[in-house]
Amino acid sequence: AQTVTQSQPEMSVQEAETVTLSCTYDTSESDYYLFWYKQPPSRQMILVIRQEAYKQQNATENRFSVNFQKAAKSFSLKISDSQLGDAAMYFCAYRSAMEYGNKLVFGAGTILRVKS
Amino acid sequence: DAGVTQSPTHLIKTRGQQVTLRCSPISGHKSVSWYQQVLGQGPQFIFQYYEKEERGRGNFPDRFSARQFPNYSSELNVNALLLGDSALYLCASSGEDIPGETQYFGPGTRLLVL
Numbered sequence: 001a002q003t004v005t006q007s008q009p010e011m012s013v014q015e016a017e018t019v020t021l022s023c024t025y026d027t028s029e030s031d032y033y034l035f036w037y038k039q040p041p042s043r044q045m046i047l048v049i050r051q052e053a054y055k056q057q058n059a060t061e062n063r064f065s066v067n068f069q070k071a072a073k074s075f076s077l078k079i080s081d082s083q084l085g086d087a088a089m090y091f092c093a094y095r096s097a098m099e100y101g102n103k104l105v106f107g108a109g110t111i112l113r114v115k116s
Numbered sequence: 117d118a119g120v121t122q123s124p125t126h127l128i129k130t131r132g133q134q135v136t137l138r139c140s141p142i143s144g145h146k147s148v149s150w151y152q153q154v155l156g157q158g159p160q161f162i163f164q165y166y167e168k169e170e171r172g173r174g175n176f177p178d179r180f181s182a183r184q185f186p187n188y189s190s191e192l193n194v195n196a197l198l199l200g201d202s203a204l205y206l207c208a209s210s211g212e213d214i215p216g217e218t219q220y221f222g223p224g225t226r227l228l229v230l
Contacts (some may be wrong), residue, residue: 004158006158032213033216035218037221043204043223043224044119044221044222044224045159045208045221046208046221047218047219047220050151050216050218052216064122077153091158091159091174093158095215095216096215097215097216098215099172102147102149102164102166102172102210102213102217102219103149103161103164103172103174104149104151104159104161104208104216104219105161106151106159106160107158108134108156108157109158
């Protein structure tokens with residue numbers, strides 16, 4: 001079974017600074033997808049960024065980028081120019097490309113606090 | 117277009133009771149998945165339905181059941197409620213049952229079991 005580990009329960013960043021959230025995963029599969037989801041205090045989970053394991057190029061979405069290290073099974077999220085609206089719980093998630101069913105495996109999450 | 121909607125928003129039940137949670141996917145989406153999120157933890161996969169058929173089941177007891185209707189909306193039922201069932205129940209929809217398909221989440225139903 002796949003597992004996802006987020007080793008930072010909580011992180012803080014100053015507004016306009018850069019912060020990196022860590023995520024590692026364990027799998028024996030070679031084809032899979034990785035996601036970062038954001039859950040603000042209002043609860044609705046929002047997709048931040050996704051990465052296909054077969055792509056070597058790291059995904060980027062505006063101020064959000066990932067550092068995907070397949071051999072190390074690491075998938076960190078970098079937030080540049082942090083804004084107050086970035087404050088939320090961030091979840092890293094894994095989706096097998098080989099298993100039946102649309103199951104996401106989530107990490108425990110990292111609370112991101114943004115200081116003004 | 118409306119996003120994923122869930123009802124009710126909050127629910128309080130007592131141990132032993134039964135509860136039904138409802139989810140309407142984004143228009144045109146055929147896949148619905150259910151997750152349980154206990155406070156302070158990441159969501160745990162419960163079920164996935166696609167075209168009214170169960171496509172996946174997580175490690176949950178038989179007290180948990182679900183179904184999907186012809187309009188692709190879904191219900192999650194939990195029987196014989198336990199205190200440990202208190203959680204946020206999230207519904208997510210996607211267009212098709214394809215591994216890379218993005219799942220869009222609803223706001224959740226907060227269930228409290230007393």
